[in-house]
Amino acid sequence: MGALNLAEWQKLPISLSELCINTTLRCGQSFRWRKNDAGVWSMALHNRILSLHQDPQYLYYRSIPPSARQTPPTPPSSHPPSISEPTDDDTLELLHHYLNLAPNLTDLYQQWSASDANFAKKAPKFTGVRILKQDAWEALVGFICSSNNNIARISQMVHKLCINYGPLLGHLDDEPYHDFPPPHALAQDGVEAKLRSLGFGYRAKYLYRTACMISSKPDNWLETLRNPESPTLGVEPTSGSDWAPEGRPGYRAAHTALLTLQGVGPKVADCVCLMGLGWGEAVPVDTHVWQIAQRDYKFGKGKHASLTKATYDAVGNRFRALWGREAGWAHSVLFTADLRAFSERLVAKVEKVEEGVVIGVKMEGGDEGEQDVVKVEEVVERGIKREAEEEGESKVLEVEEKVVRKTKRRRKA
DNA sequence: ATGCAACCTATCTA
């Protein structure tokens, strides 16, 4: 962890409340970031390899530009003489855009907390969750892969797409980094069979057919569906004349257009709207969000007993009415809180341990009461397995196992 | 308009 020479990195002052890459880059938005043992996140992006590291004061960044590679794709003479190589300012601009740094996340969290007690309760453990501005095509492909799937396998599948169909940009830590393949690369004969052999399952056909459909449209078709408001500043009142719980007309139009693609249903369409097209009000209702809607927002009964198309829209409208124009951002915070990969943050905090006896246990992130004691106990167990794989903090593990035994006795007492 | 089985696969769960 400590063998990083950060002196050679560019840095940007930013607080963990405004951006937490450790949460944002692995909460199921983007599937290509990889973290090494030194805590450096890397990904091929826009013809370069980008690396990130964060501490409480700064976001550190650096990129391996095309010029550092063996064979530049374009001769230097084709560039204007003043800008012969990508500069670090260029990278900063790219970062600012990709990480979507314009909106003030702290203000937004405050707004959502003021209008929703449940958000106020859950959010403090999951600050700095920011919606990335990803490429729309990449988001589309990634979320077509996401159906009936888990984040680990989705990431693996996207990686295979890049390896097999994306241009090689270079190496880092002896590993190849490929850029994301363009639509025409996936619209070739034989792609479906190849993807099946690579383990994509029934999504192989969806990807091939959607790639063909996108390739047959004008090049900028996806871009025409984008939110034209360049940076979405979220601090203005959300009850403007153009605002409705259904969302803005441009968002509805984009959503409808995306539904015509193979393998794209309402949930995937909303993921692309939110993370690829800049529509902050898009609320993807997946299995997690549906659970949340039932548990914390009184859905799941009467008219909205099951997740039909009508219920899907009702859930989105409810959250948009509650959280406002950046409802999709707030949704992602609660979604992240529900992910198993982050369940360790809901673990009860051990105040003191003496001779194997738990003296005090403080619950965080849940209601009081018998029901939740059982819930937390389950979360603790999953948290242990998770940590054992990733961090290997043996002392913490021992303590938490004792917590498990302690709380287990209270099961259904 | 709602309900339902089928769809690929790796991992978790009981």
Place this chain on the structure above:
DNA sequence: ATAGATAGGTTGC
């Protein structure tokens, strides 16, 4: 140890 459920769903009947 092993069948069943689940993981950021969509499709077609």
